[in-house]
Amino acid sequence: DAKTTQPNSMESNEEEPVHLPCNHSTISGTDYIHWYRQLPSQGPEYVIHGLTSNVNNRMASLAIAEDRKSSTLILHRATLRDAAVYYCILKVASNTGKLIFGQGTTLQVKP
Amino acid sequence: DAGITQSPRHKVTETGTPVTLRCHQTENHRYMYWYRQDPGHGLRLIHYSYGVKDTDKGEVSDGYSVSRSKTEDFLLTLESATSSQTSVYFCAISATDYGYTFGSGTRLTVV
Numbered sequence: 001d002a003k004t005t006q007p008n009s010m011e012s013n014e015e016e017p018v019h020l021p022c023n024h025s026t027i028s029g030t031d032y033i034h035w036y037r038q039l040p041s042q043g044p045e046y047v048i049h050g051l052t053s054n055v056n057n058r059m060a061s062l063a064i065a066e067d068r069k070s071s072t073l074i075l076h077r078a079t080l081r082d083a084a085v086y087y088c089i090l091k092v093a094s095n096t097g098k099l100i101f102g103q104g105t106t107l108q109v110k111p
Numbered sequence: 112d113a114g115i116t117q118s119p120r121h122k123v124t125e126t127g128t129p130v131t132l133r134c135h136q137t138e139n140h141r142y143m144y145w146y147r148q149d150p151g152h153g154l155r156l157i158h159y160s161y162g163v164k165d166t167d168k169g170e171v172s173d174g175y176s177v178s179r180s181k182t183e184d185f186l187l188t189l190e191s192a193t194s195s196q197t198s199v200y201f202c203a204i205s206a207t208d209y210g211y212t213f214g215s216g217t218r219l220t221v222v
Contacts, residue, residue: 046212
């Protein structure tokens with residue numbers, strides 16, 4: 001499974017946008033880019049995923065570089081509830097593709 | 112999330128005893144997964160299933176076995192619990208190429 005690299009931690013101010021980067025230079029053509037987050041004392045929660053094009057949903061936006069070697073998760077207006085560990089994961093698009101978690105980025109949101 | 116439940120939520124057991132954790136889903140998803148989460152290691156995949164009676168090993172499968180006799184239930188068994196298996200265990204479900212839904216976790220303490 002291809003690996004991802006994320007900063008260990010980031011800080012943001014409440015109500016400001018947050019850009020969480022992820023590098024995945026060894027990504028293959030069949031890898032989907034998935035983002036999950038884990039709030040304290042909870043299980044991980046699906047945020048968004050994409051293959052080549054940018055994606056938007058009610059939680060966030062995913063911007064994927066043209067060469068697919070990096071991506072950015074965008075939270076448009078951070079709230080205190082967005083403080084969590086954010087995981088960027090590559091998942092092979094096959095029946096046996098699995099989520100293999102790295103260490104993620106711990107996002108702190110300041111009021 | 113409704114649709115996936117883990118039981119028990121908490122368990123304390125003695126070293127050497129067998130323990131079974133249950134994951135139950137009402138989504139009729141084909142894929143089910145067991146992860147463990149420990150400080151400093153993040154989430155690690157133990158076993159997964161891609162259908163009834165079809166299971167495979169993940170990253171940290173030693174000391175664990177699984178069974179899936181029907182679509183809705185995925186059981187994780189610690190055949191002889193050890194202190195190193197003290198952890199938080201998460202079950203997850205998914206449909207092909209969609210996001211995973213995680214359960215709320217089972218906190219297992221082996222004394």
